[in-house]
Amino acid sequence: MTAARFTLRTARTAGAALAMVLACAPAARAEGQPAYPTRPLTLIVPYAPGGTTDVVARQFAQSLQGALGQSVVVENKPGVAGTMGALALRQAAPDGYTLSLMPVTVFRQPFIQKTAFDPARDFTYLSRITGYIFGVVVRADSPWRGWADFLRDARARPGGISYGSPGQYSSPHVTMLELAAKEKLDVNHIPFKGDADCLNALMGNHVQLCAAGSAAGALVDAGKLRWLNLWTAQRSPRWPDAPTLRELGYDMVSSSPYGVAGPKGMAPQVVAVLQDALRRATEDPRYLATLKRMDQEPMYLDSAAYTRFALQQIAEEKALVERLGIRAD
Structure with missing residues (x-):
């Protein structure tokens, strides 16, 4: 069975509207509201401590903390193919204080089995940041x-x-x-x-x-x-003896880009502040050094571009699941 129904047309319209709102939104505060953020944020990492994602995410949280001027606490929620963060966002208040990394499995899992979230409608895509080497x-x-x-x-x-x-x-x-x-x-x-x-x-x-x-x-x-x-497009300078899948005769590259998202319904002013801070975090030399150490590439996209990427990825993951026949009916 598939996830709760969604339409790409509706989501594309929402993505376009988000881009227009962000272009016009002030980056500081709404009238009569205190400046955001006023307390620590939580960044959910939907994998166990010690792995590639966790290492990168912890440095990214430090870089984001510097950009926001507020603490960013990493919370690991492993399991369910990396979708525990998405499930947490589905229940979180859209106040900008709960964010999650969004692996590609969030776009894939609803086509494999019934999920409590719809990736095209239930999240605010804030920034794509990087992808893996597998x-x-x-x-x-x-x-x-x-x-x-x-x-x-x-x-x-x-x-x-x-x-x-x-x-x-x-x-x-x-x-x-x-x-x-x-x-x-x-x-x-x-x-x-x-x-x-x-x-x-x-x-x-x-x-x-x-x-x-x-x-x-x-x-x-x-x-x-x-x-x-x-599974990279070219051989890794760090491990030049390891062949790519393409060199082995498979027309395949697998990097699984991921980013940061929040719950749906976030205030435009909050999104604008986060988008600016996330961009600056991706430019932090300490974060870039961690990417280099983990052999990952910067893959930054702003909120509007990341929303478009997410919609495209949703369609591609649907086709992949159908091609492999892995839907759990």
Whole structure:
């Protein structure tokens, strides 16, 4: 079953209206209202502590705190394929004090199963900030020296190999589903609450490989793990020996851009203040240094552009779910 119904036409109209309001809105305060913000904000990270998203989000929260002049508290809410933040926003007051990171799974999950939120109508998209570097990683002592070795073994042992991901129907999981479908592989998927848990399971040999983000990088650099491939458009300067999916014969790139959103119905003045602060946070050298360390690229979009991106992504995720046949009826 799908999520609560929505129309892209209605959402596009809402996005256009938001852009017009922001263009005319004062950036300080409404008549008779105290300046925003007057108390700490909460930024929900819908993944477990210690993973790629958490590392980036905590520095971003510090940068946003400097831009706003008010504390920004990170709250981890892992589970349900990274949609716990969206669920929290659905219940939050639209006062600008509760924000959440919005992974692409928020746009995908309503087409997989019934959800309590509608991504085209229930949120105020404030700013896209970055995207991930993903890939397949194995232990350094794995007998698979490359992707072809894994494919050969997986075909010889149907159902005998288990891989982990940071969540059921997360972008790494869905990309692995696409790869398995192309290669006609029968492999077992073990979902975790985030990269950190997945990588711990890999180090303990509870799974044989992980579809993970750049949180694996430190272990790769330490010689404990090895990339079989990366899902970037070009090879990573940090790991130049890891081939891309395109080099391996797949016309695929997976970066899963994400941003920051709030509840629907936020006051234009609050949105304007946040949009300005979020832009300045993405320009903070400390945040940019963290992105570089995690091998992520700046992908800033303002509120109006991020709203358009979200609507386009919703349509693309609907098509992807239908193509893979993963809707839970």
